[in-house]
Amino acid sequence: MELPFSFSCWLLSMFVLFLSASPGLLCARHPPELSLRASSVDTAKGQAEMLIRRLNLFPKHGINLVRDDDESLQSVSGIVEKQVELRILGDPGSSVQDLGHHACYYRLPHTVGARMFYFFFESRNSKDDPVVIWLTGGPGCSSELALFYENGPYQITGNLSLEWNDYGWDRASNLIYVDQPTGTGFSYSTNKGDIRTNETSVSNDLYDFLQGFFEAHPEFSGNDFYITGESYAGHYIPAFASRVHQGNIRKEGIHINLKGIAIGNGLTNPAIQFKAFPDFALANKLIQESDYDNIKALVPDCVKQANSCDSNGDDEVCLSAYSSCINIFNSIVKIAGNVNYYDIRKTCQGQLCYDFSRADSFLNQDTVKKALGVGNIGWVACGVAVYEALQADWMKNYDKGIPTLLESGIRVHIYAGEEDLICNWLGNSWWVNEIKWSGRKQFLAAPIVPFNVGGAKTGELKEHGILSFLKVYKAGHLVPMDQPKAALQMLKTWMQGKLS
């Protein structure tokens, strides 16, 4: 079995196979003409087919492109928020009356016709809690996957009702989930030129969105603000945080009270993280000693090419780096067999590694779409066109912006479920050790201390000042899904500066 890295780290990516438009939907019929590159498509197709089955997700489209005259969407300009009225089972455990749950569109200003969809959940604890934004990876996967399977206020039951999640991150924050980059989830555009190809554009859109959000919610603009996310968000988050920081320095708009960033099982520094694959795989007995030497021999070329992608930035160089590095991952997965590479404790059962089909069924119901105010737009769990458009971004290194954030007092927290292969804790710990900041020596010398949740040792923490690294036990790629209580405690104590 051969699964490409390209359909993985960037959790849950969907591809070219289920794109024929159904009648009644106004989405583009052949979206992936956007920036498909011949080099990757042929193999991508077969591998995508396999992966789609493995995640049990079936988006009808590769992206949401709509016609200008779609009447169901004409009212969307500026910000449009809608109080969500969905019945939720169980007890919110909330002291807050009149919980605000909003589903919203924001008209992105620096685009031809893009609208970014987001959910905004006011804190179940207090409106004075920090504002936290969550970004799912992909690239191209909807943040609703995290909302319903990881850290949102509610989860979807077997009969497609909603029930309160005791460990939703809205218990400690005013929580935003955005569908981005444009084309992901319920986000859409009238023009395919709005599809983003680099982190500069991605982070500019996110910055514009924050400006629009705080303009609409001035009562929250003084709150502390944190950026969080997972997987490919290891790219988005440092770029976005740097953009916010610059905007603050240049006094571009509303000051964003950015206090910290947290990345879970992310891909941030590919050259270092790919180097860690053979070591992680051997230590976890996914490969033998004899395989190790062979696979390790692939590392120098990958590192060399990734570094030249990063310094040169040319698309061709970056795509070639990608091919070289992907070899390392593919070789391991080939030997490891049907292991779930998001959680090596698990195997894939038949065709399925994870089953996220409830989100697909739930969000595409007419009653739900009406409650969310999304018109005729269908929910795209993971968008192939968004993914393909960012192909040359994959091998670039995004840890370079982090020293500036640290020196400016912005907290940086990197965490990783220890059972994830694809964005494993080892590679993440290596790049964190390499961050060139004033506290580096002390960070390297800092002791590893237990991270306790309810009296049980749930992970290992290393920190110095405002940089922290947490390895979470008994968790794969999706830490808040596997260890919900630990993840909520992590968020809460980290924001209070009391992780240890």
Ligand SMILES: *[C@@H]1O[C@H](CO)[C@@H](O)[C@H](O)[C@H]1NC(C)=O
């Ligand atoms: C759906 O399932 C939940 C528990 O999972 C149950 O409480 C509820 O009554 C069920 N609703 C319907 C309509 O069957």
Ligand SMILES: *[C@@H]1O[C@H](CO)[C@@H](O)[C@H](O)[C@H]1NC(C)=O
């Ligand atoms: C990023 O993409 C935009 C188009 O969306 C382009 O104008 C810009 O030059 C690109 N920036 C970089 C750094 O590649």
